[in-house]
Amino acid sequence: xxxxxxxxxxxxxxxxxxxxxxxxxxxxxxxxxxxxxxxxxxxxxxxxxxxxxxxxxxxxxxxxxxxxxxxxxxxxxxxxxxxxxxxxxxxxxxxxxxxxxxxxxxxxxxxxxxxxxxxxxxxxxxxxxxxxxxxxx
Ligand code: SF4
Ligand code: SF4
Numbered sequence: 338x339x340x341x342x343x344x345x346x347x348x349x350x351x352x353x354x355x356x357x358x359x360x361x362x363x364x365x366x367x368x369x370x371x372x373x374x375x376x377x378x379x380x381x382x383x384x385x386x387x388x389x390x391x392x393x394x395x396x397x398x399x400x401x402x403x404x405x406x407x408x409x410x411x412x413x414x415x416x417x418x419x420x421x422x423x424x425x426x427x428x429x430x431x432x433x434x435x436x437x438x439x440x441x442x443x444x445x446x447x448x449x450x451x452x453x454x455x456x457x458x459x460x461x462x463x464x465x466x467x468x469x470x471x472x473x474x
Pocket of ligand 1 (some may be wrong): 348349350351352353354355356428429447448449450451
């Protein structure tokens, strides 16, 4: 039986850990770029030049030298929260975190929001997994 058949609890504690991963990337889809261009209010050309780079042929958000996402601010958190990319909106309901209970437990060791707060039902979790199809892991 799929371990999350009855849903999973998660509410973001806004600790910022997932915005400060030294060796991670935030991959951007076409829709993500459109939303962020609208959210930042600058041209797409400027947005791409200031905030993005290309890794293995894919567009990703730049990081600060310490690994923090370019949109992360210590005092306010994500500066583009309402326009944040799909990868950020669907965390922690990523395929690799939902492979089995052990993967979910490991994700919970990293993310303090996992395991408490809002209950997310099976259908919502499946929608998140489906929306992440095609994104690099
Ligand atoms: S690690 Fe979890 S609790 Fe912390 S900001 Fe990210 S999603 Fe929220
Ligand atoms: S876009 Fe926002 S939510 Fe996503 S990693 Fe950057 S700061 Fe965090």
